[in-house]
Amino acid sequence: MWDERYADKEYVYGTEPNTFLAKHADKLNGPVLSIAEGEGRNAVFLATGGLDVLGVDGSEVGLQKAQQLAQSKGVNIHTEVADLAEFTPKENHYGAIISISAHLPPAIRQRLYPLLERSLKPGGILLLEAYSEDQLGKETGGPNNIDMLMSKQKIENEFPNLHPLLLQELDREIHEGKFHTGIASVVQFIGQKKHNK
Ligand SMILES: C[S@@+](CC[C@H](N)C(=O)[O-])C[C@H]1O[C@@H](n2cnc3c(N)ncnc32)[C@H](O)[C@@H]1O
Secondary structure, three states: OOHHHHEEEOEEEEEEOOHHHHHHHOOOOOOOEEEOOOOOOOHHHHOOOOOOOOEEEEOHHHHHHHHHHHHOOOOOOOEOOOOOOOOOOOOOOOOEEEEEEEOOOOHHHHHHHHHHHHEEEEEEEEEEEEEEEHHHHOOOOOOOOOOHOOOOOHHHHOOEEEEEEEEEEEEEEEEOOOOOEEEEEEEEEEEEEOOOO
């Protein structure tokens, strides 16, 4: 499904970074892991700011476009094609992890999220924006499946070892390519790994 979507020559989520990420990028240190990176807009943005970034995604086509975008902007990014159901990030390694519109079924989150916590260095930051459960039935983006939509409660339960620096649900305008197209309900989270974990 994702390879098909990305077969379009156009960048379907645009080439500009997610605006929540752009607003808070100054809080992030490298190396950065970006899960479900897609066509590279967020990884390339962070690399342009001097950060070392690994973008992981299941779509080879998406990550090829990510590398083309990096080349066109004169920066390097690392990419890895992997199913997040099986991906194991390096332990105690990342200064930051980003998860932008990375909607995963509960079984994948249950396995992956503890591994993400483990892969952050103490003090490291996880920055996440996802469509919230209030987005169900709206046609401005995100999966039409409540189990894959997020909430503050799910974030609190699923990232117990991160201290929330910001955790909110809100409606906001998102115009990021042709699939994210207007007022949308989202959850935004910036969590910091506790020093004793
Ligand atoms: C809505 S797109 C977001 C892409 C990117 N984060 C952005 O903001 O432009 C969701 C991405 O999740 C990836 N994805 C979904 N399920 C995945 C899985 N199980 N393993 C790896 N990638 C997955 C898709 O390939 C797709 O690139």
